[in-house]
Amino acid sequence: MYNAKAYSAASATSPLARTTIPRRDPTERDVQIEILFCGICHSDVHQVRNEWSGVMPTVYPIVPGHEIVGRVTKVGAAVTKHKPGDLAGVGCMVDSDGTCPECKAGLEQYCPNLTLTFNSPDRHLGGVTYGGYSDSIVVDERFVLRIPSKLNPAGTAPLLCAGITTYSPMRHWGVTKGKKVGVVGLGGLGHMGVKLAHAFGAHTVVFTTSPKKKEDALRLGADEVVVSRNADEMQKHAGSFDFILDTVSAEHDINAYLNLLRRDGNITLVGAPPKPLAVSAFGLIMRRRSLSGSNIGGVAETQEMLDFCGAHNITADAEVIPIQKVNEAYERLLSSNVKYRFSIDMASLKSE
Helix, strand or coil, rough: EEEEEEEECCCCCCCCEEEEECCCCCCCCEEEEEEEEEEECCHEEEECCCCCCCCCCCCCCECCHHHHHHHHEEEEECCCCCCCEEEECCCCCCEEECCCCHHHHHHHHHHHCEECCCCCCCCCCCCCCCCCCEEEEEHHHCCCCEECCCCCHHHHHHHHHHHHHHHHHHCCCCCCCEEEEEECCHHHHHHHHHHHHHHHHEEEEEEEHHHHHHHHHHHHHCCCEECCHHHHHHCCCCCCEEEEEEECCCCCCCHEEEEEEEEEEEECCCCCCCCCCCCCHHHHCCCCCCECCCCCCCCHHHHHHHHHHHCCCCCCCCCEEEEEHHHHHHHHHHHHCCCCEEEEEHHHHHHC
């Protein structure tokens, strides 16, 4: 065991502050990584402030962060996929049982015994796992990903959550060239959805409540932008979409988007509104439409996403900050004052 520098929160109302945490020494199947960049995800804020207490109660102190890009510094004797000096990534999960039907299907994200990157029971050291707001991490080789060398590491870090969260449902529902795809919301998830749908060759339409976002949506790859408060603009697209990705976490009228789907069209939720959405049964029944949800992707699919992004030169639009500004970044994230993700430069942690 060794000590690593990190930033943690001591309670739901405490700011994140400098601390030291234990990390295990690498076992024969482990990879030790010096963390270069860690993205800030909205779920970091939720868990730091214990806002998911009914589902995932927070154990303090908490070290968040599950969008990690770093350099391999040490590997165990049985490791075959990584070597010191490699650029590597770690996403939302660091272990699973490997034996359940989900794991055997390459869907580790749905494993009933999944170990998340932070705030999950740590079977090695006890307590809970600590995430990427740290200078290093040790992870089982199975959950360490290869990062394409041509991609900017600061913009690549958010791909480990925002990227795979939007990529996985598009792959599952067959988004390809010739399909018409909608993306609801243009934030951290939505901007990645636009980039990926465009790269898949789909006709991509962004739905936003803000006319000011039109120019940016087109820059990111949208073919059209619809202001969702404009009923006439919405009606023009009625019954025409193959797939809609809904990234909005605020309360909104899901039926307005169900009515835009063609026969057998699907809308997938990746945003998580705090209250249940009212769904019209007839909106689904009349054209055999479907409504579903999706949660990141398995290890193999996440690697596929990274390779796809490497081939198409796709990264997140990220504002790089020092770790010392993380509390300010949380407040800015809550007020949507970022385009479109924050990425923490962990070199700033060395100066403390």
